[in-house]
Amino acid sequence: MFALGFRCVAAGMCVAIGLAVLDAAAGPAEVAQIKSRQGKFRDMGGALKAINDELKKRTIDWDNTVAPNAQTIKDRSGYLPNWFPKGSGPESGAKTYALPAIWQNSDDFVTLGKVAQVEAAKLNQVAISKDANALKEEVEAMGKACKACHDSYRSPDYAKQNDD
Numbered sequence: 001m002f003a004l005g006f007r008c009v010a011a012g013m014c015v016a017i018g019l020a021v022l023d024a025a026a027g028p029a030e031v032a033q034i035k036s037r038q039g040k041f042r043d044m045g046g047a048l049k050a051i052n053d054e055l056k057k058r059t060i061d062w063d064n065t066v067a068p069n070a071q072t073i074k075d076r077s078g079y080l081p082n083w084f085p086k087g088s089g090p091e092s093g094a095k096t097y098a099l100p101a102i103w104q105n106s107d108d109f110v111t112l113g114k115v116a117q118v119e120a121a122k123l124n125q126v127a128i129s130k131d132a133n134a135l136k137e138e139v140e141a142m143g144k145a146c147k148a149c150h151d152s153y154r155s156p157d158y159a160k161q162n163d164d
């Protein structure tokens with residue numbers, strides 16, 4: 001049901017649907033979601049880095065490196081906002097860099113997720129087109145979409161504790 005809200009862009013009703021689901025009661029499943037989403041985010045980070053590293057090489061391996069990693073980012077980004085049920089923030093007591101603002105501004109959070117999803121789809125198309133200049137531009141655009149969300153919704157402690 002949240003996926004429905006995620007697909008709609010600006011309609012107030014879509015936001016209402018998103019909020020209703022985010023307000024659902026928290027339980028062990030929500031808390032288990034934290035480790036799971038962190039793993040998926042690491043997959044995305046590793047995939048974007050692999051494409052970026054590939055760009056620095058003389059010959060780009062489109063089939064074995066760019067395409068599968070672009071696919072990973074696209075697959076993961078499509079479900080991203082579903083990984084944040086209410087109760088899976090710092091109040092859970094689990095180690096998470098998710099900021100409470102996610103649940104206070106959930107419509108904005110979902111919009112940023114949607115922007116990332118659009119960029120991931122473009123990245124996937126560029127991977128198929130095998131256009132190196134377009135790939136360079138799209139990797140940058142993708143990185144900006146990730147960062148836009150991290151700037152507001154991921155604790156700055158992450159950057160302090162990790163090489164980000």
Ligand code: HEC
Nearest residue numbers: 038041042044045048096097098112113116146149153154
């Ligand atoms: C809509 C918001 C949003 C978008 C878009 C987003 N992220 Fe994140 N990301 C988060 C949040 C929130 C966390 C913290 C999750 C936690 O600790 O529970 C996070 C955590 C991470 C982590 C740390 C995982 C860990 O704990 O080791 C990595 C790496 C990461 N994101 C990479 C990316 C990449 C790469 C993209 C883009 C392809 C991206 N993210 C897009 C919100 C977002």
